[in-house]
Each structure stands twice: as structure tokens, then as C-alpha cells.
Amino acid sequence: MRKLTFAMNVSLDGYVAAPGDDLGWSVPSDEVFQWWSDRVGATSLALYGRRLWEAMSPFWPTADQQPDVTPAQIEYAHRWVEMPKVVFSSTISGLDGNTRLVSGDAATEISRLKAEDGGPMDIGGATLAATAMRAGLIDEYILITYPVLVGGGIPFFTALDSWVNLNLVETRSFAGGVLLTRYETRR
Template sequence: MRKIVLMMSMSLDGFIEGPDHDIDWHLVDDEVHQYFNDRIRTMGGFLTGRVTHELMAGFWPTADAGPDAGGPMAEFAGIWREMPKFVFSRTLERADWNTTILREVTVERIRELTARPGGDLALSGAHLAASFLRLDLVDEYHLCVHPVLIGRGTPLFPDTDTRTRLRLTGTRTFGNGVVLLRYARNGGPEEG
């Protein structure tokens, strides 16, 4: 069975974006980007919400087309185009680039996706992740913590009364100070 892997970048104080949806504080250099490429390449699909999908679709389809395109960014463009994408949206009517639109996050729908053959599924986006967390559907966490405090914005984890125990499965420190923390579930949720 495929796993749902939450893959996100966050500030040290727990935000994925600033108050105006800004992410200019993300420190994604070639080393960090190559890590993501290597990990994503083995996966079976992206799980995103409409906003994230539209941002990605507005950039990655042609990110490797320019004369100066190269390195991990150009490599990711090819990975993104080929990878199956599952977009959760109640309003999106059409999507290109190997994309399936799903209307709701339900346990049954996600179990159906994870039962299919192929690699694990990469989940991103705070709002979509909150839906998956609420339904106890996240199996692993791959979090890149950036060495910055931004003070406010969109938190990665919503407030909850549920405690979920995790087990550290790996760490990596990148040259730019970003730290990767990898966790797996260590049992089911507990009421807090």
C-alpha cells in the first residue's frame, strides 16, 4: 500500500508562508532542490489543492524551456510534467498536465488512491494537509525547516485536540542551514 507523505518547507516558527502568501524566505538552493527531485522522482503522484496546483501549473510546464534553464530546476520541470497529479477542488473544472480533479478528501477516496500500485503520494499545502491530518491520513512527514522566524502567516499544523506520536526516521542538514526532519507514524492518534 502506498503511503501519504507530507512534504513541506516551513519556517522555524512553523509557518509555510508569510501573511501575504510570501515564500521569499525559503532557502531552496541547488542542494535542497536536488534532494526534493531525488525523492519526488520515486513517488507515484502529487496531492495538492487548487491554489497550489494553479501556481505549479503556471510555472513548471515551461521552466526548462529557456536558454538558461538547467540544473535541478529544469530537472524538476520534467518530473512535474510527467508525475500524476491529484488536485482537490470544488471549483476547478479542468486541469492539464496529467491531472485528475477530485472534489472532496474522504477516507474512502484516499484509501482507494493508496491501494493502487506505484510509489508513495506527496502531499503539500497547509489547507489540504489539514484535511488529511483531521482524517488521520498522513503516514510520513518530510519537513524542511528553514533557519528563519517569520512571526506570522499560514501555519503548517492546525490547532487540534489530537496527539499523534511520531518516530524520527532521518535527518539531514543542508549547507545553507535548512534541516530536513523525517518522521513516520508511531501508531494512531490519541485524544489529547
């Protein structure tokens, strides 16, 4: 069975995006960016919600051809393009490369993907992750917490019907007060 991880940048008050989908508060340092690049390199399958897909897909396929691109961004772009992806949306049509579209029930498809043999899966996008959270499908949560209060926006966690007990398995500090915390779901 595959492991499913939900990892995103998050504000100290728990949001992945400020009002208006503003992500300006979460621009990663080189060190954090390298962590994300290594994460993408170790992911066998990425699951994307529509909004995160629409934010990522216009840039990364051609990022290595942009002016002033850094070697770290080139490495990330290549890893991102090579990584198999599944996008969950009822409004998107036609995807390129090694990306496929799922427009049906997300929890059912995520359960099916988890049951397959294969390496780890990451889920991105708070709305899609909320569906997986409510269905009890997430095995690990990774929060890259930035020392900023944004006051509202899109929350990392969704409202749940029951508690989910977690074990802290890793912490790591980055420059600028950014803190990684990784938790495994206690089953």
C-alpha cells in the first residue's frame, strides 16, 4: 500500500494562501526550495487539486527556459515534469505529458491509488486534501510553517467529524524562522 502525504507551506495561523489566493508571504529561501525539490524527486505520484494545478502547470514545464532561472529551479522543473501527476477537477479538460485527469469521486480514486503497489504519493491543494482528510486517507502531514499571520484565506486543515491522532516524527528549522514539522497519522 502506498503512503499518502499532505505537505504545503502554511502561515503560522494555519493558511496555505492568504485572502485572494495571495502566496507572497511564502516565497521559499534557497534552502526551503531545495527541500521541496528533493521532495518532488522522491515522490512517485502527485495528486493535485484544480487551483494548485492551475498555479503550477503554466510555469514549471518551461521554467528551465526562462531568463534568470537558477540551477535549483532547473532541477526542480525537470523533477516536476518527470513526476507522474493526477489532477482532480470537473472543469479542466485535456492535460499534457504524464498527467491524467480524474473528474469522478476523489476519495474513491485516492483510495484506489493508495491500494496500488508503488512509491509514495503527495497530495497538493487544500480542497483536495480536505476530501482525503475527511476520508481518513492521509498518512502523513508536513507543514512548512512561515512566521507570518495572514488573518484568513485557505486553511491547511479542514473541519473533521472526529479527532485524528498524530505522532511527531521530524522537526527542522530553516533560515528566517521557517519551521518544518512532520507528523504521521496514528492508526
